[in-house]
Amino acid sequence: MATLPNSDQNEKLNSRVTRFFKQAKIGTFLHQANIHKEKGVSALLIVQFIFSLVLQGKNLYRTLESGRPSKSLHKDAVYDLLKRTTYNWRKLLVDVGEHLIEKYILPLTSGDRERVLVLDDSTYGRNRSKAVELLSRVKDHTTGDYVKGFRMLTLGWSDGATFLPLSFSLLSSKKAKNRFQEINPAIDKRTVGYRRRKEALRKGTETMFTLLDAINPVKLGAKTLLFDSWFAYPGIIxxxxxxxxxxxxxxxxxxxxxxxxxxxxxxxxxxxxxxxxxxxxxxxxxxxxxxxxxxxxxxxxxxxxxxxxxxxxxxxxxxxxxxxNLEHSEEDVVQIYGKRWAIECFFKVAKSNLKLAKEFQCRSYDALTAHTTIVFLRYMMLAVSSREEEDPKTIGQLFFVCCDEIEDIRFAEALLTILELLGSMLADEFLLTDQQIQQFLDRFYDKLPDFLQKPLQDPGAA
Known part of the structure; x- marks a missing residue:
């Protein structure tokens, strides 16, 4: 049985979430994506509340019923935020992703390292649902079986060390006979929510270009797009x-x-x-x-x-x-394509640990999009935190001081240290006199090439 987080753990989690929301400028990008409320609890606080649930091991329904988060935060306020058709959740995700990459990841990445965009799809299962908007019968390419749900087409960025999801689309089926539910006829056709629904009825090979149009590869330093054989048609390439x-x-x-x-x-x-x-x-x-x-x-x-x-x-x-890219060698092609595996790991974490499609039930297509965005933001926080903790460049000035100290240990000085240890060993093991050892070392120096003799004679000049 899993141990419930104690108060100290919850306090640390809340502190880390608050820090990430400031770091990623979530409040600013929520406003730019037209996600705001005119009264009551702000959209930022509601998103932060939903964002923290899985990290604290909590359930949305039970938490709201208990009244712990806030007396003014009710279930209706949460679902109303998620179901709004005028909110552009995908723009929020793109803006946050580009900001994190440009501000925090690229400074840690060598200019020689290949940065790539990765495109792939995965099954978004809703097998127990019946009335979810645009629910359809889709094929799971992993098992070969058909399931109820959506195809989640995802575009992400990777430098080989960190993967960040940038955009996605929950695809229904283009064929009406495979759809269990249609678009809600009451949806305003002028809204971004309606455009997302129409997009869900297109082929994945068409929608992928909508995802690409939403980002700036040059700004992200990406020069290559990776995808598997499901998209590898000459016309698409x-x-x-x-x-x-x-x-x-x-x-x-x-x-x-x-x-x-x-x-x-x-x-x-x-x-x-x-x-x-x-x-x-x-x-x-x-x-x-x-x-x-x-x-x-x-x-x-x-x-x-x-x-x-x-x-x-x-x-x-x-x-x-x-x-x-004809400049790629055969080894380069294999190495670069290997970066595609990062998106498979992302799908596994999002479904198994971050409760993608499992956290709570909702029938609105907008709510599905909103919740998926929040799950992707959770992964961003974990990815950035992992990079900050593991990359030595994030230590700051201490990293460069260490580099300078290591650089001061020149090759010639290191070799002299080794030779001194060799002399000590010859004296101890073979009982050689100091004169015999010095003669041996002098003969060794004479055999060295000219470019090494001078640094050994004067290590400080190396």
């Missing part, structure tokens, strides 16, 4: 490269309907694999090939590199990665 300051690195599928151009002819992925020369032995990277991607009637191919790698789960099988 080409659209990303042509319309955004981004290259693409993705897994590609073996489909007889998808062709690539090689030496003026069209080939499927399997046909290309048969044409390349494989490396011998048990090499993890088997080969690579330059191809053209999907020309239009009046356009030329976009050049790309396909890298064939060994499938570690099935040694006799292979996988194919594609990059539109």
């Amino acid at each position: 080409k659209k990303v490269v042509m319309n955004y300051p981004l290259h693409v690195v993705c897994m590609i599928k073996r489909s007889p309907k998808i062709h690539y151009t090689y030496k003026g002819k069209s080939y499927t992925l399997n046909q290309l694999y048969k044409k390349v020369r494989k490396k011998r032995g048990r090499a993890k990277i088997l080969s690579s090939i330059l191809v053209g991607i999907g020309p239009d009637e009046n356009d030329d191919d976009i050049q790309a590199r396909i890298v064939f790698v060994r499938d570690r789960n099935r040694s006799k099988q292979w996988l194919a990665l594609l990059t539109t």
Whole structure:
């Protein structure tokens, strides 16, 4: 049985949450996203209250019934905030994410480190629901089964050490026969809530560009977009490269309907694999090939590199990665694509620990969007806190003082220290006299190249 947080733990959590809300400028960005209240408890306090529930191990309904948070904070006030169709929760998430990356993460990240955007979808399950707006029958790609719920299309940012979710869309089914509920006809069609509902009825390959339009890759220092084979169609890859300051690195599928151009002819992925020369032995990277991607009637191919790698789960099988950046080496492609795993870890934490889709029941599509935003903000706090605690650069001036101290220990000084220890060992173990040891060291110095002899004779000049 889990131990309930004591008062000291709750006080520390509240202090950390308050600090994060100031650090992330949640109040400012709530106002910019049109999320505010005209009377009663402020929107900021309500969001902070919901935000803290899971971290304190509390339940929304029981907490509100107990009257502990505030006598003026009622259940109606909470649900009214979540269900408003005029509130732009996705803008709040993007603004907070960009602020945290620019202000707190980028200063800790080397300019040489590859920063990427990661796109993927995951099942947002609501199997016990019946009347949730736009609830549909969707396929879980992990199990292959169909479930009731949504596809949560998510766009995030990563530098390999920290992942932050930036935007998302809860996708219903485009087919009416797969939907259990339709859009509430009473929704004002001029609101952002109605636009989000219409967006939910589109294909994920169309909605991904809406998510990309909402962010500024240049501001975030991202040069590459990663996604798996579910989105890896030539038309999509080409659209990303042509319309955004981004290259693409993705897994590609073996489909007889998808062709690539090689030496003026069209080939499927399997046909290309048969044409390349494989490396011998048990090499993890088997080969690579330059191809053209999907020309239009009046356009030329976009050049790309396909890298064939060994499938570690099935040694006799292979996988194919594609990059539109021809400056990437084969090893670069594999290393960069590995950053995509961060979004899978994010999905696991959000569902298992942060109560995504499980915290409380709501039927409004706006409420689902609002709650998902708050869950993503929780993950942001944990990610930023982890980075601040683990990255030595966050120690501040002490970090640079330590670096200076380490730099002062020159190579020549270190080598002299080792030689002195060697002399002591020769005297103890082999009973050599000081004169014999000095003769041995002198002969050693004479054998060294000129660029090392001078620093050893005068270590302070090194």
